[in-house]
Amino acid sequence: MATKFLSSLPVDLDPQRLPRHVAVIMDGNGRWATQRGWPRVAGHRQGAKTLKALLRCCKDWGIESLTAYAFSTENWRRSPEEVNFLMLLFKRLLRQELAVMQREDVKITFIGDLSGLPKVLQQEIHYATQMTAHNRTIQFNVAVNYGSRAEIAQACRRVAEQVEQGKLSAASVSEDLIEQYLDTADTPAPDLLIRTSGELRLSNFLLWQLAYTELYFTDILWPDFDRAAFHQALLTYQSRDRRFGTVSTPLSNSAAQAVL
């Protein structure tokens, strides 16, 4: 990562011990809006601004990947008005922010069952993915219509098909192999997961990938999760002793691969 991006890193953060990959469960948009007497969707609009600011902050501070849980497979159960608003918001943001992502060298990727999304959104996703595919400074991974159990089941189905066709032996099915069939195959596991709004759950998000991830929960509602709040999350992360089941203290999940 280019050092010029680290110039704004707060002095109490160690640049050598930053997470390489941060994942966020952006919870509390609805409550944030309700507290102000506004419709829930106003919270999502503000939440999108918060996400944009966090992406910029991650880039400024030299973090290589940010994964955001934007819409779960369970979120379809919300009112049609809220679901439609979110689909339109995703589409509009992708279109509006594409030039910024290009300029800032952001590679956008998606995980989840994209085939279940409205066709126009699928097209926008496809276009943004293609256009930013060669960007390198930061990977911004968005989980839409995502459910971790479904992702794992799908990976198992694909592996089983290969076994059925005689292309793989049952004995060769390992953790590494299953990982290659997950939506996140090309991304190292998150080092830090942040969930806002005081909920202490994983809500079917990256269940496989979070095996050794540090979990950070805060009462702050997502629209209020600003640079100072992220700074605090990183300070907490750096105060943790990441042992990965061993007695050593590697710096990131990828460093742990060498240990395990």
Ligand code: FPP
């Ligand atoms: C959870 O808060 C938030 C969501 C389900 C939507 C999050 C989406 C965004 C912030 C827009 C991001 C845009 C892109 C393109 C990635 P909630 O509604 O569950 O809040 P509550 O728990 O207070 O009801």
